[in-house]
Amino acid sequence: MIKFLLKGLMRDRSRSLFPVLIAGTGAFLTVFLYSWIQGAIGDLIQSSAQFDTGHVKIMTRAYRELSDQIPNDLALLGVESLLEQLRSNEKEMVWTPRTRFGGLLDIPDERGETRAQGPVMGLAADLLNPSSPEIKILNLNNALVRGHLPREKNEILISEEFARRLGVTIGETATLISSTMNGAMAMHNFTVAGTVHFGITSLDKGAIIADISDVQYALDMPDAAGEIVGYSKDMLYDDEAMLELTKKFNDRFSKEDDEFSPVMLSLSQQNGLGEYLGFASALGGIIVVIFVFVMSIVVWNSGLINGIRRYGEIGVRLAMGEPNGSLYRWMIFESIVTGFVGSILGTLVGLGASYYLQFKGIDFGSVLQKSTVLISSVVRARVTGWSYAIGFFPGLIASVVGTIFAGIGIYRRQTSQLFKELEV
Amino acid sequence: MRKLIIFALLINVCVLHAAAPPGPPSEAPSGEEILERIDNNFYAENRVSISSMIIRGVRGTRTIKAKSWVQGMDKAFTEYLSPAREKGTKMLKIKGELWTWSPSTDRIIRIAGHMLRQSLMGSDVSYEDFMEDPELSNIYNARVTGEETIDGRPCYLLELKAKKSEVSYYSKKFWVDKERYVPLRQDWFAKAGKLLKTVVIHEVFKVENRWYPRRMTFRDVLKKGSGTEFIIESIDFNVEIPEHIFSKASLRR
Numbered sequence: 001m002i003k004f005l006l007k008g009l010m011r012d013r014s015r016s017l018f019p020v021l022i023a024g025t026g027a028f029l030t031v032f033l034y035s036w037i038q039g040a041i042g043d044l045i046q047s048s049a050q051f052d053t054g055h056v057k058i059m060t061r062a063y064r065e066l067s068d069q070i071p072n073d074l075a076l077l078g079v080e081s082l083l084e085q086l087r088s089n090e091k092e093m094v095w096t097p098r099t100r101f102g103g104l105l106d107i108p109d110e111r112g113e114t115r116a117q118g119p120v121m122g123l124a125a126d127l128l129n130p131s132s133p134e135i136k137i138l139n140l141n142n143a144l145v146r147g148h149l150p151r152e153k154n155e156i157l158i159s160e161e162f163a164r165r166l167g168v169t170i171g172e173t174a175t176l177i178s179s180t181m182n183g184a185m186a187m188h189n190f191t192v193a194g195t196v197h198f199g200i201t202s203l204d205k206g207a208i209i210a211d212i213s214d215v216q217y218a219l220d221m222p223d224a225a226g227e228i229v230g231y232s233k234d235m236l237y238d239d240e241a242m243l244e245l246t247k248k249f250n251d252r253f254s255k256e257d258d259e260f261s262p263v264m265l266s267l268s269q270q271n272g273l274g275e276y277l278g279f280a281s282a283l284g285g286i287i288v289v290i291f292v293f294v295m296s297i298v299v300w301n302s303g304l305i306n307g308i309r310r311y312g313e314i315g316v317r318l319a320m321g322e323p324n325g326s327l328y329r330w331m332i333f334e335s336i337v338t339g340f341v342g343s344i345l346g347t348l349v350g351l352g353a354s355y356y357l358q359f360k361g362i363d364f365g366s367v368l369q370k371s372t373v374l375i376s377s378v379v380r381a382r383v384t385g386w387s388y389a390i391g392f393f394p395g396l397i398a399s400v401v402g403t404i405f406a407g408i409g410i411y412r413r414q415t416s417q418l419f420k421e422l423e424v
Numbered sequence: 425m426r427k428l429i430i431f432a433l434l435i436n437v438c439v440l441h442a443a444a445p446p447g448p449p450s451e452a453p454s455g456e457e458i459l460e461r462i463d464n465n466f467y468a469e470n471r472v473s474i475s476s477m478i479i480r481g482v483r484g485t486r487t488i489k490a491k492s493w494v495q496g497m498d499k500a501f502t503e504y505l506s507p508a509r510e511k512g513t514k515m516l517k518i519k520g521e522l523w524t525w526s527p528s529t530d531r532i533i534r535i536a537g538h539m540l541r542q543s544l545m546g547s548d549v550s551y552e553d554f555m556e557d558p559e560l561s562n563i564y565n566a567r568v569t570g571e572e573t574i575d576g577r578p579c580y581l582l583e584l585k586a587k588k589s590e591v592s593y594y595s596k597k598f599w600v601d602k603e604r605y606v607p608l609r610q611d612w613f614a615k616a617g618k619l620l621k622t623v624v625i626h627e628v629f630k631v632e633n634r635w636y637p638r639r640m641t642f643r644d645v646l647k648k649g650s651g652t653e654f655i656i657e658s659i660d661f662n663v664e665i666p667e668h669i670f671s672k673a674s675l676r677r
Binding site: 073077104106108112113114175177179180182183184185187188189220260 | 479481482483486509510524526528529530531532533534535539542543544545546547
């Protein structure tokens with residue numbers, strides 16, 4: 001009997017192909033959309049962690065208040081001793097000092113007069129120290145386009161696009177005009193060691209990366225740094241662990257009545273990234289709920305149409321003595337089979353499309369020309385473990401829920417009327 | 425009838441006098457006269473001075489010593505003498521243009537645009553302040569609004585309004601020493617009326633028939649810190665200054 005019914009299911013396209021297509025489309029859209037948004041949000045969080053927030057960041061309380069303005073006059077002092085304490089107390093983390101700064105980069109001609117000039121965003125990181133993790137964290141080896149990474153004092157990296165705009169070549173002098181920690185004008189000569197492409201529009205427009213000791217000298221910041229960033233050794237962000245670390249540090253070091261005491265913030269406590277993280281984790285659920293709801297209505301509707309089309313078949317089966325419950329359960333079983341097959345197909349297609357965009361990505365560089373957000377201009381999908389499973393929720397649940405509603409009509413058929421209806 | 429007319433005139437004069445707003449006594453000089461006398465004290469054809477600038481920031485105090493050569497309104501040259509980090513840095517102003525040179529970079533950089541609003545050596549004074557026309561009567565109209573006492577010295581209260589709108593400080597309020605014609609206190613305002621800077625002169629001295637501030641404090645009220653104190657260590661008016669000083673070549677010398 002089961003074999004007979006399964007054959008019927010396979011041969012009758014309206015009972016198999018269309019429900020499978022509906023479930024498959026839902027599963028595909030769910031998997032693809034989920035992976036795409038995971039990729040976009042993941043990129044934003046990863047770029048922010050790499051270049052700005054770290055997994056945790058330490059700054060003075062006063063600096064935190066105005067951090068958008070990069071107030072280096074409020075920078076951390078006694079950085080070496082603080083780093084020493086952090087490295088001995090929090091061994092599961094990697095700690096590194098950084099200073100962000102703004103200013104003008106001025107390229108001289110042969111007479112020392114200005115040949116080209118442009119506003120610049122600078123990042124000072126520990127580049128010359130061989131044990132520093134910065135080259136890996138900032139992914140500088142992969143970002144290098146021309147020249148080499150800084151090897152000597154006063155060597156800098158400059159973004160490729162900015163270098164081309166200024167017409168500066170490798171080995172040329174570039175003068176940084178900025179402000180010292182005391183607010184005085186600072187001028188310092190650097191040598192362009194190489195050019196880099198970060199794939200982040202706001203950085204590629206005009207950024208330099210210099211060694212922190214050179215910038216400490218240039219900006220008159222001895223033993224000072226704007227920020228100290230910390231990363232977990234496996235480079236995976238664990239919000240709960242970072243929040244715990246933040247609390248532990250702040251309880252020990254941060255004093256409310258001292259605006260220059262250090263304060264630690266986790267990634268989720270900076271730049272509204274907590275909301276993004278919350279959104280990213282809630283996203284799977286949101287997408288599933290939306291698709292289950294929409295597809296249930298679609299499947300319910302197609303079930304109702306099917307019910308009318310299969311009016312005779314259901315009538316015959318009821319007339320032959322098949323109980324209502326058995327028929328109802330069989331229809332649900334059918335929907336589980338079609339939902340399952342559809343989910344597998346939809347998930348496979350969705351994963352294929354997501355993997356393609358994970359490697360290929362879509363370049364939004366032209367739209368992000370004026371962007372100041374640290375987000376990669378090439379947005380990629382990201383396939384996670386959840387991407388493999390998420391398509392089954394709408395695929396299966398919607399098919400079953402839709403059939404449950406559509407199949408209720410079976411109980412409304414009156415056995416006494418069946419033969420009369422069948423005669424017609 | 426004649427008595428009646430005289431009586432009516434007397435009543436009229438009294439009423440008009442009573443209705444007039446309270447103001448400075450009739451013998452007080454006008455605002456413009458006071459500005460001119462301030463200019464006579466401060467402005468000279470040329471001057472050479474050595475001064476110290478004590479910058480009291482939130483996180484410490486720095487002292488910067490400089491020698492300046494000033495000719496008329498348009499030319500000024502400053503060489504920083506200490507501390508070691510600033511030593512040898514030079515600044516040249518010719519008319520509306522400003523250049524700076526630092527020995528560590530050997531670069532002559534023109535300071536223009538938004539850079540003019542930056543602080544001069546981290547002090548409470550900006551490059552824009554440094555560029556301002558030193559003769560007040562060229563930029564401002566003045567009106568005496570009352571009298572007050574500052575540190576026991578009677579002062580005219582003067583309200584200055586810019587003649588043109590493209591100035592750094594649209595209005596200023598001066599407390600001018602009645603005897604020496606030195607503004608002992610100044611409040612500088614933006615066009616919207618917001619107080620931006622205050623200047624307090626703590627000590628004046630007489631040199632060649634003019635009163636000149638020896639010690640004064642500038643305070644940028646938008647900045648944290650206790651202000652920047654200027655101390656004139658020595659000043660010579662109307663001395664011969666070689667013309668080559670005011671050239672870009674002298675920045676590198």
